[in-house]
Amino acid sequence: MKDLSNSIHRVGGYEETAYNYYPVLIIGAGESGIAMGCRLKEVLGFDQFRLFDRQSGVGGTWWINRYPGVACDVPALFYSFSFSPNYEWTSFHPTGPEILEYFQDVCAKYGILNNIQCNTDVKHVRWLKEEELWEVTLLHLVPGTGDLSGRDREKMVKQHGHGAVYLREEIVRAKVVCSAAGGLLEPNPWPDTIPGRDLFEGELFHSARWKANVNLQDKDVIVVGTGCSAAQLVPRLTKEPFNAKSVTQVMRSPPWVVPRPEPPLVGEEWWEENSAWWFTHVPGLNRLCRSLMFAASEALFNNVFLQTPQAIKGRKKVEAHLIRHLKNTVPEKYWEILTPDYSVGCKRMIYDAHWFPGLNDPKIDLTTKPIKSVQAHSVTLGPGRAYPPPTSTEKEEPSDEIELPADVVVLSNGFELKTWISPLKVTGKHDVELQDVWNSRGGPQAYMGNAMDGFPNLFIIFGPNTATGHSSVILASENMVEYTIKFIRKILQGDVKTFEVKKDSEVAWTKDIQEKLKDTVWLRGGCHSWYKGENGWNATTYPYSQYKYSWDCMFPKWIDWDIQYTRQGLRRVRIKQMMKLIAFVSFIAGLFSIRKQPLTSLRGVPNALKQAIKLALQAGTQRLGRGMEWLAA
Incomplete structure (x- = not known):
């Protein structure tokens, strides 16, 4: 009977227990899932995989985030796949729709659109011990509800x-499961501590679920949060085509705001008009510029994010520069509340060219008064203030309450980022859930941010402790995809049944990461951020350079893995071991032969080498014969 283990097929025909089988199943059709699909086709020539995504379109966070001003805060050359560069970006920092179009074009270019199934939520992944397969529970959604x-x-x-x-619900099975679910999945909810949510009669929604038909014309808008999304959103709301009457932005603590980088030497305007021609007609220019950006980001890591004397000094210089930028850009009344009391880099920095200048708009007001309650058509702020703390200011804490009219409230308070791959339920080979394993070990973790012991043939793309804080998420994802491909290749070749990282290896890797994080600004910078949980566990950032991570992904440490070989794979391993032994023995034999025939002059070197090779081949042939007898046995 033909082996169908590497083909998508139906098992069980019309029986009630029949199921669809997928050699490789990928969860998520965002940038990581797209990269995995493309590389499976390009590197392995393999197209028998399926990507499932609960959203109604391809693109992940760029599909779902549609708020005004959404854009990339990383230069586009660095926020694109190295295997599929785009030479025709319209801007150094393109808008969200343009980035979405790029990802969709990549899917079309590599022919993986037919491998993607949207409106399908992956509910549960469970390892079947006997079959050595993953059982995956899918929920087919009414189109659009996954958004x-x-x-x-x-x-x-x-x-x-x-x-x-x-x-409907469907049960399928897969040999390999890759989770590329990403982190920006579930928006943070309305804070439970603030009463009145159900009383509010206006529009209330999260920026990550922007309502396309919302009418802001002459409306009073409250925006909760001052993260990256809020910084892009707020300055646009009082302008065409929205024309809000007023915008009040509620801030808990200030971010460090970095002037958005412009193309060096040439400027944004020249870049928009000419870069496409240069990248198209000058071979290697795109790759050179990308490499320079990578080198610059790694220099930033060494000079800002570590806890070395050099980095501490570097942070002071950067902070002084950013404070000057603050005072040169925003009204003086905001200087105190926009001056952070923690080290730069401790929290996600904001790279934006519009928020600080936008605070000069008389229709926009920034406050650190906390929201006390919500009424039908208003929001009450105060008393007190969230920032600055009493210990860092001479100003008295305000004791008054302010009731502001509110027609629309926009939550821009981030995402639930501390649970990882939730709400997906993953049950491993010991019938233990992944979340329970993480809870028992202190927090979310994974070897190389990619694998957990007890969960064979499960690979997480952009898992715990893989975010950089200074570099491109695309680069990190690509590294993990290339790493995972090395394992999948051996499974698809029929050499390996299962890969499972050893528990000691996973625990050691995580211990090293958590220890190293103590020497970074993320844990020593004096801030409260989503990088770490309430217990201080940082499951987000990677404390080494991307040079190191790229290198480690290129050369897996196979000794850290429990590998269950197939009969074919075991035979290949034995042949390799035998050939290494033969090469070593032959080399030693050659050395002895040279030693028995002392050289009287350099003219004797060729003859001596020929004799050594001849003896080595004779010895190797004898050992090869014995080795084949051993293999046959």
């Missing part, structure tokens, strides 16, 4: 019934 947050889907089910969201 809602998990809470909104639950709310819809309560209001309109299960069928309003879910069409």
